[in-house]
Amino acid sequence: MNNSIDIKTLEAFQNGNHKAFETVFIAYYNKTKAFIDGYIKSESDAEELTEDLFVNLWINHSSIDxxxxxxxxxxxxARNAAINYLKHKYVHDTYLNNNQEIEYSSTSEEDFIAKELGLLIDELVEKMPEQRRMIYTLSHNEGLSNAEIAERLDTTKRNVESQLSLALKEIRKVISCFLMSLL
Incomplete structure (x- = not known):
């Protein structure tokens, strides 16, 4: 990442000039994405991290020295974003691996509760507004990223994140009520 922009452009960017931000974005985007990809070895995730990095740069433009x-x-x-991504991925992968190795024998009562809860969640998802239901399904059943869902449904990534957040909030509320009823 050895591009350089002049101090005037950087000062204009710091002051919130959108044209200066575009100049910075064009000058650094590809090299930043390649740098992050070198760490995480996933072009699509590197692209998403780089986009988030530039969004945060714009949001915090006034703090640039x-x-x-x-x-x-x-x-x-960029390095910190890549390292944080890898830490998160390591924790996630470790969790999945550990859960697959644990042998769990459930009782018929636990099976019944799990089935009831699953049916309750399925019923809740069916009652969600159409777009929220589609976004939740694409995310949790098909495993698509927020960017992939946004592209498929021709909407913004921010809308996808918002709808997923609302869906999960509804599900957590129903699970909480269900578990409270068992006590």
């Missing part, structure tokens, strides 16, 4: 090396700043936040 134009007197310091922008290359070093961008390199640091």
């Amino acid at each position: 134009a007197s310091k090396s922008f290359n070093a700043y961008l390199h640091t936040i």
Whole structure:
């Protein structure tokens, strides 16, 4: 990531100039994505992380110090984003592996409760507004990323995130009520 932009562009970006942000984005996007991909070895995830990185850069544009090396700043936040991604992935993969190794023998009562809860969640999902139901299904049943869902449904990634959040909030509420009724 050894591009460089002039101090005037960086100061304009710091002051919220959208054209300056576009200049920074064009100058650094591909190299930042390639840098992150070198760490995480997934082009689609690297693209998503890079997009998030630039969104956060825009949101926090006023905190950029134009007197310091922008290359070093961008390199640091890109490296941290990649490392955080890998940590999250490691924890997730470890959790999945550990859960697959555990032998669990359930009782018929636990099986019944699990089936009831599953039916309750299925019923709740069916009653969700159509777009929320589709987004939840694509995410949880087909395992699509938020970006893939947004593209498939011709909507924004932010809308997908919002709808998923609302769906999960509804599901958590129903699970909580269900579990409280068992006590």
